[in-house]
C-alpha cells in the first residue's frame with residue numbers, strides 16, 4: 112500500500128509527542144523544560160518532539176522543542192466556563208493540539224465535536240493529533256472506521272493533521288498490540304485517510320525502538336513514560352537510532 116510518503120520523508124517527519132495528562136506541577140514543568148532544552152542543545156534531532164502539559168503550565172514549558180494542548184474548545188470564544196480556545200493555545204506558543212483522546216471520548220466527547228474542534232484549530236494554525244482506537248473486545252475496523260469517518264474535518268490535510276492510533280486497552284496498561292498488528296492497523300488507517308499515523312499505548316523506553324521501526328509508524332504518542340524527562344529523552348534517542 113502506498114501511504115504517499117517516501118521513507119526519507121517519513122523519517123524526517125517522525126513525530127514524538129509527550130502527553131502529561133493531568134500530571135506534574137509548576138516546578139516539574141520548569142525542571143523538565145530545562146532538561147529537554149539542554150538535551151536539544153547538545154543534539155541535532157531529525158524527529159519532531161512535542162510536549163503537551165496541562166494548559167496551566169504551558170507558559171512555563173518552553174525550550175528548543177514544540178508544545179501542544181491536550182484539547183481545545185469546539186467554540187471559538189464566548190461564555191464557555193472552563194474551556195480553552197484554539198486561539199489561546201496558539202497565543203501560548205502551541206503548534207499542536209491533541210483531539211479526541213480516548214479519555215475525553217470516555218467523557219462523552221463525540222466524533223462530531225472532534226471534527227468541529229479540528230476545524231477551529233486549523234483556523235489558528237494548530238496541527239491536530241486526532242486519536243482513534245478500539246476498546247478491549249471491540250472490533251478494530253468497525254470502531255476506527257467510524258471514528259475516522261466522523262472525526263476528520265474538511266480542513267484536515269496531511270500537512271496539518273496526524274492520526275494517533277491508540278488501542279484503549281493498551282493505554283496505561285503495559286500491554287501493546289504485536290508489532291505485526293501495529294503495522295497492519297496503521298496500514299488500514301492509511302488506506303482510509305492519507306495522514307501520517309502515530310502509535311500510542313504503553314510506549315516505554317524499552318519498546319519504543321522496536322515500535323518506531325515498524326513500517327507505517329510515523330511517530331509515537333507517549334503518556335506515562337513522558338512524565339520524567341529522562342524517560343522521554345530515552346524514547347527520543349531510541350527513535351533517532353531507528
Ligand code: PGA
Nearest residue numbers: 282283312313333334335
Ligand atoms: P500511556 O498513554 O503511554 O501511558 O499508555 C498513552 C496515551 O494515553 O496517549
